[in-house]
Amino acid sequence: MTEYGYFLSCEEFGPAALIEQARMAEQAGFQALWISDHYHPWNDAQGQSPFVWSVIGAISEAVSLPVETAVTCPTVRMHPAVVAQAAATSAVMTGGRFRLGVGSGEALNEHILGDRWPPTSVRLEMLEEAIQVMRRLFTGEEVTHHGTHYTVENARLYTVPDEPVPIDISGFGPAATSLAARIGDGYITMMPQESMVAQFRKGGGGAKPVSGGAKVCYGTDRDEAVRTVRRLWANELLPGEMGQVLPSPKHFEQLQQLITEETVRENRVCGDDVDEHVAALSAFVDAGFDRVYVNQIGPDQRGFFDFYRTKVLPQLPR
Known part of the structure; x- marks a missing residue:
């Protein structure tokens, strides 16, 4: 059974708006929440970037949906011992309905303390060691660790959930x-690529959950929706690394400026064509994803949730 969730954008909305969107998502029939974790937005037009762990605490009181950082x-920017404490507390506050989505990050957020931004191979090595540290801390036992990248001495999490926090x-x-x-x-990726799902499953992932996310812009004026995407999220269509x-956002x-309206039109679902929205999410199902999260770009959140509640979610494959 495929689950459908809503992707909360901390780059585009402040805390109060995100909490209200979480409520609307639950009322509309979405089954879970993703929430981004950034220090900066991608550009000044997006305009926000609240501390995600504070927002998760508020969301845990506002709705009963599972929550995951993405990612x-x-x-x-944050030591894995501190992330482990934040994740464990989030899991306790959500009654065990929290998953920690992690990744190797972006310079946009991670260079702010003046640390060197390492190449991909080193970042993945750091990520693996960080996950080892966090999993040991999730046990609630005292941890001392002297590794290649991280040191932890006599650290113990006293507030931990009944089960260790899953790390995707x-x-x-x-x-x-x-x-x-x-x-x-579990595995997280943003494109409905069957080959990547197959690599994950054959490489040891087996039946563990695969989750994907898509951004759309619902609106009754397709041209205006295209302009909204170009203004707020053209960064997603930039190629390469x-x-x-x-x-920084200014970069x-x-x-x-290199991303044209035509590029947006060809690569993002914009407007109110039900079939286009259904097809975009169904592509993830066809590629073997277990969970699909969708984000509405722009201010018309109420219109989006009404549209999905009445016209899109009922038609999605389960």
């Missing part, structure tokens, strides 16, 4: 997908 980087690993290429297959409790290596703003 947290536990390697540079994000991957967009073969190396990260291989890591997810080998040590993850720029999303991982550019250090993304400089490059998003």
